[in-house]
Amino acid sequence: MNATQGALGNSPEVWPRTCVLYRRIALLFALAWAALAAESPFFITYTHQMEEPGNLEIAIRNATAKPAAGGRFYGVTTELEYGATAWWTTEFYLDGAAVRNDSMLFTGYRWENRFRMLPREHWINPVLYLEFENVNGADKSLLEVVGHDGVEDLAGANDIERREKKRELEAKLILSSNVRGWTISENFIAEKNVRHEPFEFGYAVGVARPLALAARGERCNICPENFQAGVELYGGLGTYNAFGLRQTSHYVAPSLAWTGTQGVTLKVSPGFGLNDQSAGFVLRFGVSYEISQFDRLWRKR
Amino acid sequence: MNRFCALPLCLCVALCAGPALARGNFKRPLQQATRAEAERSNPYEGQPPAARAGQKLYQRECAGCHGSAAQGARRGPALASPALAQAPPGAIFQVLRNGSLRAGMPSFSHLPEAQRWQIVAYLKSLR
Numbered sequence: 001m002n003a004t005q006g007a008l009g010n011s012p013e014v015w016p017r018t019c020v021l022y023r024r025i026a027l028l029f030a031l032a033w034a035a036l037a038a039e040s041p042f043f044i045t046y047t048h049q050m051e052e053p054g055n056l057e058i059a060i061r062n063a064t065a066k067p068a069a070g071g072r073f074y075g076v077t078t079e080l081e082y083g084a085t086a087w088w089t090t091e092f093y094l095d096g097a098a099v100r101n102d103s104m105l106f107t108g109y110r111w112e113n114r115f116r117m118l119p120r121e122h123w124i125n126p127v128l129y130l131e132f133e134n135v136n137g138a139d140k141s142l143l144e145v146v147g148h149d150g151v152e153d154l155a156g157a158n159d160i161e162r163r164e165k166k167r168e169l170e171a172k173l174i175l176s177s178n179v180r181g182w183t184i185s186e187n188f189i190a191e192k193n194v195r196h197e198p199f200e201f202g203y204a205v206g207v208a209r210p211l212a213l214a215a216r217g218e219r220c221n222i223c224p225e226n227f228q229a230g231v232e233l234y235g236g237l238g239t240y241n242a243f244g245l246r247q248t249s250h251y252v253a254p255s256l257a258w259t260g261t262q263g264v265t266l267k268v269s270p271g272f273g274l275n276d277q278s279a280g281f282v283l284r285f286g287v288s289y290e291i292s293q294f295d296r297l298w299r300k301r
Numbered sequence: 302m303n304r305f306c307a308l309p310l311c312l313c314v315a316l317c318a319g320p321a322l323a324r325g326n327f328k329r330p331l332q333q334a335t336r337a338e339a340e341r342s343n344p345y346e347g348q349p350p351a352a353r354a355g356q357k358l359y360q361r362e363c364a365g366c367h368g369s370a371a372q373g374a375r376r377g378p379a380l381a382s383p384a385l386a387q388a389p390p391g392a393i394f395q396v397l398r399n400g401s402l403r404a405g406m407p408s409f410s411h412l413p414e415a416q417r418w419q420i421v422a423y424l425k426s427l428r
Contacts, residue, residue, distance in 0.1 A: 040411070049408075049411045050407050052366065053405050083407070086401075087402045119399070120399045178410045214354065215357060215358050215419055216354055216357075217351075292364075293374075293376065
């Protein structure tokens with residue numbers, strides 16, 4: 001057993017420790033230099049919006065659901081997104097999962113890169129996404145749904161599920177457009193376990209729009225232009241050997257994001273399973289904070 | 302091919318392809334616009350409330366690189382400049398839309414058109 005992936009505590013200890021973690025993150029936010037950028041409300045679907053060069057975004061994304069055959073789980077992902085150049089954004093994720101009346105554990109890490117392929121804006125803007133992930137079977141971050149992923153994958157006990165190692169390469173073709181204030185994006189996903197397993201496929205489609213297209217002159221937090229509303233549809237498309245919709249799970253998820261004047265973005269998205277393979281209801285919520293010109297902070301030293 | 306080489310290989314290809322594609326964007330940012338694009342007029346021209354909204358958006362989206370007073374910074378040039386004052390509003394709008402990947406500026410097409418024109422109104426109000 002990998003020591004870092006061991007259980008960190010039983011359920012009575014899980015939630016207070018989570019509170020301490022969040023307090024520390026809040027302190028980090030308070031000390032950092034904020035930047036504000038309009039955030040897409042999506043949790044799953046990527047757009048062609050890249051991180052500004054030198055900026056670092058720290059985000060926490062959570063997903064919680066109660067599978068019929070298991071306890072309520074809480075998947076948490078800490079995300080560090082850095083704009084390496086205007087056409088290359090790189091992200092590092094740390095994943096964890098807690099299951100009520102079970103345990104909380106670190107489930108692994110991911111490293112992803114997004115490359116903007118065309119220098120100018122077009123009707124459809126392609127972005128290439130490449131990711132390596134090293135997580136275990138107890139991971140419940142639900143950052144994508146591929147292959148025959150289903151609700152039974154979310155219902156197992158942590159002790160058993162964490163024995164499964166998933167070292168996977170993932171590629172996405174992101175096709176995204178901005179039309180009259182609407183953001184429309186389609187993601188096509190191909191994932192391959194580096195062991196002898198077939199390619200798995202998935203998709204994510206999202207549409208979003210700010211509540212107001214023009215900004216107000218005065219500084220305000222609760223302005224319509226600070227809100228973005230959207231809806232996502234995502235699911236699996238089977239594997240190389242069994243491509244199609246059979247025994248795949250699919251979700252539809254309205255989403256709302258709010259960006260305040262202090263650099264914090266809050267997002268929430270209730271997701272609804274569309275078939276028996278899907279969890280009935282998945283609630284996602286997240287907070288992110290962007291540090292402007294982060295590279296300048298460490299280059300001074 | 303060793304499957305463990307696949308990701309590094311893909312990364313190398315993308316890292317090489319990105320700058321190569323970005324190099325296609327060889328013109329200076331304000332010269333990228335076609336004549337028709339440059340001739341577009343700003344619907345918010347001469348509207349002080351729009352310039353104030355643009356200032357707010359500028360502080361949110363642009364000040365990190367170009368400085369809070371548009372004076373320029375390590376990563377972005379000064380925008381309170383004669384070149385920008387003389388540039389057609391449509392050309393500035395196109396820079397916001399397309400970015401300039403070679404110069405290190407990302408696209409701001411995720412902002413609605415109205416907000417990009419408000420930023421242009423603010424930039425044109427700078428002296």
